[in-house]
Amino acid sequence: MIALVAIAVLGTACSKYPGFKKDKQGFYYKFHIVNKDEAQPQMGDIVDMTFGMHTMDTVFFEDAPLSEKIIESLYPGDIFAAIQKMHLGDSATFIMNGDDFFQNFWGQEFPYDNKDLYFDIKLNNILPKEEYEAMQAERAQQYEAMIEKFRVSEDSLINDYVTKNKIKVTPTADGLYFMKTVSGSGKVIKTGSKVAVHYTGKLIDGSVFDSSIESGTPYEVTVGQGQVIPGWEKALLLMRGGDKATVLIPSKLAYGSRGADYVIPPYTPLIFDMEIVSVE
Numbered sequence: 001m002i003a004l005v006a007i008a009v010l011g012t013a014c015s016k017y018p019g020f021k022k023d024k025q026g027f028y029y030k031f032h033i034v035n036k037d038e039a040q041p042q043m044g045d046i047v048d049m050t051f052g053m054h055t056m057d058t059v060f061f062e063d064a065p066l067s068e069k070i071i072e073s074l075y076p077g078d079i080f081a082a083i084q085k086m087h088l089g090d091s092a093t094f095i096m097n098g099d100d101f102f103q104n105f106w107g108q109e110f111p112y113d114n115k116d117l118y119f120d121i122k123l124n125n126i127l128p129k130e131e132y133e134a135m136q137a138e139r140a141q142q143y144e145a146m147i148e149k150f151r152v153s154e155d156s157l158i159n160d161y162v163t164k165n166k167i168k169v170t171p172t173a174d175g176l177y178f179m180k181t182v183s184g185s186g187k188v189i190k191t192g193s194k195v196a197v198h199y200t201g202k203l204i205d206g207s208v209f210d211s212s213i214e215s216g217t218p219y220e221v222t223v224g225q226g227q228v229i230p231g232w233e234k235a236l237l238l239m240r241g242g243d244k245a246t247v248l249i250p251s252k253l254a255y256g257s258r259g260a261d262y263v264i265p266p267y268t269p270l271i272f273d274m275e276i277v278s279v280e
Contacts, residue, residue, distance in 0.1 A: 017095055025077030028095040029085065033122075038088035044129030045070050047083060052120035055098070055112055062120075069132075074104045079119060086123045094119040147257060150267035154251055157204050158269050161248065176231055177248035178238050186241015187279040191224035195236060196277040201270060209263045218277045229254045231270070241279040247272045 020028040041047050051066040052059070073081045079101070082094045098110035098117035110117070127135075161167075162177065171177050189195055196218040201210040212219050221227045223236050231249030239245060251257075251267045259266040 020095060025081050027077045027082055029092055031090060031092045033091040035087045035089040039126055040087050041070050041084055041126050043070055046127040046132045047123060048125035050122040050124060054118050055114060075100055088123055088126050091122045147266050150265055154267045154269060161204050174253060175250040176234055176253060178235055178245060180243060180245045182244035184240055184242015184276060188240045189223060189236050189279055193223045194280040195223060196220050198275040198277055200273045204269050204271060239276050241276050244275045247274060
């Protein structure tokens, strides 16, 4: 096993920052641990680091885990250039101009009078570009297989739900099941109507993913303006003020092959309990 040893590295000594040396690209550096026989990151590699960023008196990050892809420098001597100077297992501190970093990476001015910005970096792992791309390709294949599994199973999920719950209504031509539970006497909803709706949204296994009931505030929507999923639009046009209904919406009228917000998987049918509070 290669020993980790603190050693002096080649460079021009710097009196401005005692103990630091200046790289030809303009940044200053000091290595605390060097493994000169280990690999150095190349363009396109993914590096895992322990990362800190601070000024002399303000800490932004400290010992934060960070994974980053090595790309072309955004400006000469930026943090990507500095990281490529390191070896696997190295630990180093880099000093750079804060204005350059903030403007090029975050599009804003450095908020401190002292322009020195310090980076403390420990290079923990290097994933070569080829391995990363192979891993990404494998993940893409796994994701596509998962999507296909959801797609194939949707019809069975809907049929099982309809059978289990003894649903007798005939679905619309595009597969929407609309089951009115309370008939109201308010205005009929039309395209352009402004509607306030209390709702509870559930996956087909009964788990709730969203509801207006807890907040006590109904959701307001103008029908026909694409503010809600197509299944909602179609259901609302079958209702009037005071109506209550349960609606089974196939994924093609909901979130389709994309799903939504890590909560609703692709090709997932949805159940909504809906109450029309008001119609204008």
